[in-house]
Amino acid sequence: MTEQRAKIGLQALELEFGAAAVKAATEAVKKFKVEIPSWIFGPFGGGRFGEYLPPGAARSIQEKLDDAAVVNRLTGATEFVAMHVLWDFTEDGSLGSYTIAREVHEMAGERGLKIGSVSPTYFLRGSHRNSYAADEKSTCDHYIEQTVFAGRIAKDFGVRLITLWFPDGSNYPGQIDLQRNYETMKKNLLATRQMIADDVWILLEYKVFEPGTYSTTIPDWGTAFALTRAMGGNTGVLVDLGHHFHSANIEQIVARLVSEGMRCGFHFNTRYAADDDHSVEPTPEMARIFYELVSGKVIANRDENKNWAYMIDQCSGRENRLHAIIHSVDMLQNCLAKAMLIDRQALQDLQAKDEIILANRLFNDALIHADVRPIVATARLEQLLPIDPMAAFIESGYQRKIEKERI
Ligand code: PSV
Ligand code: MN
Numbered sequence: 001m002t003e004q005r006a007k008i009g010l011q012a013l014e015l016e017f018g019a020a021a022v023k024a025a026t027e028a029v030k031k032f033k034v035e036i037p038s039w040i041f042g043p044f045g046g047g048r049f050g051e052y053l054p055p056g057a058a059r060s061i062q063e064k065l066d067d068a069a070v071v072n073r074l075t076g077a078t079e080f081v082a083m084h085v086l087w088d089f090t091e092d093g094s095l096g097s098y099t100i101a102r103e104v105h106e107m108a109g110e111r112g113l114k115i116g117s118v119s120p121t122y123f124l125r126g127s128h129r130n131s132y133a134a135d136e137k138s139t140c141d142h143y144i145e146q147t148v149f150a151g152r153i154a155k156d157f158g159v160r161l162i163t164l165w166f167p168d169g170s171n172y173p174g175q176i177d178l179q180r181n182y183e184t185m186k187k188n189l190l191a192t193r194q195m196i197a198d199d200v201w202i203l204l205e206y207k208v209f210e211p212g213t214y215s216t217t218i219p220d221w222g223t224a225f226a227l228t229r230a231m232g233g234n235t236g237v238l239v240d241l242g243h244h245f246h247s248a249n250i251e252q253i254v255a256r257l258v259s260e261g262m263r264c265g266f267h268f269n270t271r272y273a274a275d276d277d278h279s280v281e282p283t284p285e286m287a288r289i290f291y292e293l294v295s296g297k298v299i300a301n302r303d304e305n306k307n308w309a310y311m312i313d314q315c316s317g318r319e320n321r322l323h324a325i326i327h328s329v330d331m332l333q334n335c336l337a338k339a340m341l342i343d344r345q346a347l348q349d350l351q352a353k354d355e356i357i358l359a360n361r362l363f364n365d366a367l368i369h370a371d372v373r374p375i376v377a378t379a380r381l382e383q384l385l386p387i388d389p390m391a392a393f394i395e396s397g398y399q400r401k402i403e404k405e406r407i
Pocket of ligand 1: 039119205313
């Protein structure tokens with residue numbers, strides 16, 4: 001997209017949706033920040049199969065941060081990097097190290113970055129018979145200790161946010177006692193909340209399958225919601241786009257959480273088959289999710305305390321990791337811009353008149369048919385950022401450089 005093309009596109013959008021809506025969309029895109037995961041840059045990504053790493057993939061936390069800094073420089077939207085305790089802060093692969101976390105914090109700062117959300121890593125060695133819902137108290141205590149550590153790191157070096165995802169569950173009916181399993185999880189979560197500073201925000205992630213194929217302990221937003229309500233305080237639900245049954249109405253889940261006034265968060269990605277962790281695509285579903293955030297005044301609200309946490313959880317298999325994450329950020333900005341274009345008053349009028357198809361068309365004109373790339377381009381130009389971060393990345397020669405250096 002050239003500046004000239006952006007200008008013409010913007011005029012067309014103003015004609016259709018009004019100059020005020022286009023301006024508001026541009027401002028919202030400028031303000032939108034999204035965390036990127038340290039794990040996308042390697043070596044821990046790659047999905048479930050094989051150990052393939054694309055040429056130039058990062059080999060250490062320093063190199064991951066180097067790559068993250070490039071993404072932030074090009075997009076201006078990704079200052080925060082999500083970290084995993086046993087991928088980024090460990091010496092022995094079993095416990096977190098405060099010293100390493102401090103070093104990572106310093107290294108991030110040197111590159112203009114900050115540690116974002118901190119995730120305890122429950123799913124590596126030792127949790128095959130569950131973590132927080134294990135029958136063995138010593139197993140539970142081990143993982144609680146790691147969560148408390150994550151809370152401390154989040155407070156001292158991060159954005160006071162931890163995100164919890166548990167691999168707990170089962171593969172066969174009868175394998176575990178479903179009620180005891182849930183009650184143990186609940187008891188340990190409640191105890192954890194007490195051990196972590198009140199101003200550390202805890203988000204609880206649900207997932208309908210995997211690694212459990214018959215059951216997972218927190219399979220859905222309802223279970224996560226019940227647990228977070230029981231935990232109380234600064235606690236919410238984490239919606240990962242890849243963690244539902246096919247064709248789940250995720251925007252409605254978002255709408256429910258907004259209506260309940262719960263401050264929640266996302267792990268953005270795209271799935272086709274299962275929990276694929278692909279780059280974010282500009283799907284109608286994603287745009288509708290953003291519409292719920294806009295109409296619920298969660299996003300683009302002057303009161304930042306109403307805002308949710310926006311994170312990308314992606315670990316691509318085959319594609320270039322930097323392309324993958326730049327693409328995701330770009331697509332999220334596009335979806336937000338689309339959501340900002342909806343004339344809510346006009347929509348309400350149509351709803352009141354029961355004009356079903358006309359309401360649907362008004363929705364789709366913005367969320368599906370509008371080409372909002374000129375809005376996103378304008379937001380970048382106004383911040384003195386490259387108009388096209390992907391093109392700027394390709395032109396920068398950074399990929400050639402890392403492929404040469406990282407053998
Ligand atoms: C689990 O599938 C998950 O979505 C959790 O958020 C983990 O932290 C992440 O993936 C690890 O890639
Ligand atoms: Mn996730």
